[in-house]
Amino acid sequence: MNQEQISQILEDELLNKVTKPTRYTGGEYNQVKKDWSTVNTTMAFAFPDVYEVGMSHLGLRILYHLINDQENMLMERVFAPWIDMEEELRKREIPLFSLESRRPLKDFDVIGFTLQYEMSYSNILNMLDLADIPLWSYDRTDEHPLIIAGGPCAVNPEPLADFLDLVILGEGEESLPKLLEAIGNFKQAQGWRRDSQRDSRKALLRELAQLPGIYVPSLYQPHYNDSGHFVSIERIDSTVPAQVSKQVVADLDKAYFPTKSMVPFMGVVHDRIMLEVLRGCSRACRFCQAGSIYRPVRERSMETLKKQAEELIQQTGYDEIALTSLSTADYSCVEPLLKDLLQSHEEKRVGVSLPSLRVDAFSVDLAKEVQKVRKTGLTFAPEAGTQRLRDVINKGVTEEDLMETIEKAFQGGWHTIKLYFMMGLPTEEEEDLEGIARLAEQVAYVGSDIFRSKGIRKAVKVTVSVSSFVPKPQTPFQWEPQDRMALLEEKQQFLKKRIRDRRITYNWHDSKVSFIEAVMAKGDRNLGKVLYKAWENGAKFDGWTEHFRFERWQEAFQAEDIDPEYYAYRKIEYDEPLPWEHLNYGVSRSYLVKEHKKAIESELTDDCRHNKCSACGVCSSLGISVDLRGGDHGQNSDRL
Amino acid sequence: MARIRIAFSKEDPVRWLSHLDTQKAFERALRRAQIPLSYSEGFNPHPKISFASALAVGVVSLGEYVDVEVSQEIEGAEVVKSLQTAMPEGFRIIEATLVPSGQKALMALVNRAQYRIKAPLLKVLDEKTVQDAVVNALSLTNWQVEREGKKGTVIKDIRSGVYELKSSIIENHLLLEMLVQTGSEGNVRPEEVLSIVVQQESLPVNVDRLRILRLGLFVTKGDQLLTPIEVLKAL
Secondary structure, three states, X not given: OOHHHHHHHHHHHHHHHOOOXXXXXXXXXXXXXXXXXXXOEEEEEEEOOOHHHHOOOHHHHHHHHHHHOOOOEEEEEEEOOOHHHHHHHHHHOOOOEOOOOOOEHHXXXXXXXXXXXXXXXXXXXXXXXHOOOOOOHHHOOOOOOEEEEEOHHHHOOHHHXXXXXXXXXXXXXXXXXXXXXXXXXXXHHHOOOOOOOOOOHHHHHHHHOOOOOEEOHHHEEEEEOOOOOEEEEEEOOOOOOOOEEOEOOOOOOOOOOOOOOOEOOOOOOOOOEEEEOEEOOOOOOOOOHHHHHOOOOEEOOHHHHHHHHHHHHHHHOOOEEEEEOOOHHHOOOHHHHHHHHHHHOOXXXXXXXXXXXXXXXXXXXHHHHHOOOOOOOEEEEEEOOOHHHHHHOOOOOOHHHHHHHHHHHHHOOOOEEEEEEEEOOOOOOHHHHHHHHHHHHHHXXXXXXXXXXXXXXXXXEXXXXXXXXXXXXXXXXXXOOXXXXXXXXXXXXXXXXXXXOOOEEEEEOOHHHHHHHHHHHOOOHHHHHHHHHHHHOOOOOOOOOOOOOHHHHHHHHHHOOOOHHHHHOOOOOOOOOOOOOOEEXXXXXXHHHHHHHHHHOOOOOOOOOOOOOOOOOHHHHHOOOOEOOOOOOHHHHHHO | OEEEEEEEEEOOOHHHOOHHHHHHHHHHHHHHOOOOEOEOOOOOOOEOEEEOOOOOOOOEEEEEEEEEEEOOOOOHHHHHHHHHHHOOOOEEEEEEEEEOOOOXXXXXXXXXXXXXXXXXXXXXXXXXXXXXXXXXXXXXXXXXXXXXXXXXXXXXXXXXXXXXEEEEEEOOEEEEEEEEEOHHHOOOOHHHHHHHHHHHHOOOEOHHHOEEEEEEEEEEEOOEEEOHHHHHHOO
């Protein structure tokens, strides 16, 4: 089926039948539709979730425009079709197609999946199947596109290794244009994809493996012991790099950032301008994978951000700018930037929002700036219920910080507070869970007291969301086991019984989902067949509560005779080999061990931005450095 | 403070936008076009934009209308020029004109819609059979159709809302062109009219592959039909 036929059926029959047809139409303002005959390399950016989730992802926005701004390449988009559309596609044997040209995915040279969360892996398999592309990399030939991936879960891509031709480590704006150029050159020189008689795929992959940040799983062989447990992973010969290192943007201020950004028709999750103020976070929370893998902290200058905001407002017509990053209150120029943006665009009624707040008074002051009138809720993440456990995870927040923050928020006129916690953290005791309930109650009391004294009749609302800790690779907790499901459920019930206050709403996560997430996060290549089986059993949209079925996974583990508990529940010794250690994210093993030991001793580690270097190894091993744009940073250290 | 009335078309691919999506698309395009919008007061200021009538998802229209309040007077031609380049592909800005003060709201004004509906025929048919079906249908005084409401299915008689109905066959498709009621008095849907006609002679059409085109929206003035822009010119 070619693009005309697909388009015809889509317009005549399918779009009428499915919910939210603009998930599939394309045509958004600032969409780029390039002529295929003018480029050497074509790539489809594949987001393994539904449109409204994928279009909220900043990485897609950056790479889409970056690649389309290059003369010799183009990028189009594809998202996981929702259940109703999938059914129609399968019924009519219509291959999965891109939004821009409506070409079948098979027509592209490269299909690139972004790995945002483990629970989207089954959708990757499903999308390949819908595209009529063989799932296993060794079943693919020159007639098929290269299947590549990148994003945060590339930190341990091993469970997906047998499905992927290559993986990009680190920040894509560095490596992707170079990769696509190399593929284009190879295509022209070697006739790849034009001469069906030849199989030059292997030669191409060997060549691409030489590029910095490019990991070709098929060139690395894992070894297992008699019990099937991972022992080592080695390159197949000495022409292949022994280690692959993540690539990072050294100067974020000069890095590409699109200002002719697409404007979706339907409401998407983040339906506003996303202005990235900084990348990385060095607060060094010990559970946090993003804190490890996006190091070091690099900021954009005020001048650049002001200019980008101006252009984005003009080019998109949005009336809201979100200042995005892992922790925007940490941006060294956040206050002057906020004031400037609000003032410069007041006439156009452009609002500014801060998606991430720290637990401190300063953050509430910032929130006051942006939510002058409409005070929706404020969200804070103390993460743990006692000071001891917060010290274990290096969350530099004291109870006084939290109470001062909360007081300020209620005084400032907010009446809904959301608190995020984790359960199952290393060294957790009953007292720590009790601490969650106690903190929530205290927050509610403080709120009610303030409201009473001010004569406000509105009720205080506190929402407590408690997720289950999932140990992640490249963090100091990578050696830690996850709590058993039964124990997590017991803890969830404990809190449910314990939290009786009607002002408090308590939410928790499905421990079964967290379990599969843990298995996949720390899994090895052996899990590929489990994933395949689970997909065969019908797994898809596993990140959506209504579509996740634990039995599909249980049956898959049984069928493949693989014990998931080995991955999730085992305490790993420091000298054990790890399936992801041939991939270098810059943070040294010795730093992670040191941090892990400090955690057990409840010892804190400072933020290297404002204090002394904690010797994580990123800057020295990647040849870059922390890049702050504000004035005197020493002043900020008391905000920790 | 002034009001601008804009005539536009909604074609591929934006025919798939819902009414809410269309409102947002206009709001953002007007901002991109730097048209001086007037905003509502209150917590959450919104530009004051009102459409003549909601268009069903998937329907192409050659005559839609929207009124936009602006904070300073601006030439219609200028609006057409700057807004056209700021619109997503598929929206065509046809005309724009200032609305004198004291004029009725668009939504209260429009009461007729003209549609063309095209359905693939499953068997070859002659024009006569189709015309008979139309004549038969029009001779009936009661056209009962089912509508899904919030409280379940309701039966409604739409006959009095159908003012003109013509049929033809082109390239093995049944074509109906109609003038029907719309707006505050009630809405008649073109696919409902088709279903009544098809029932008469059990016409073999594929209702899964309908194409609907709204040719325009009108205001009755005596026995005249005027577009919402012609109404202003006739003042």
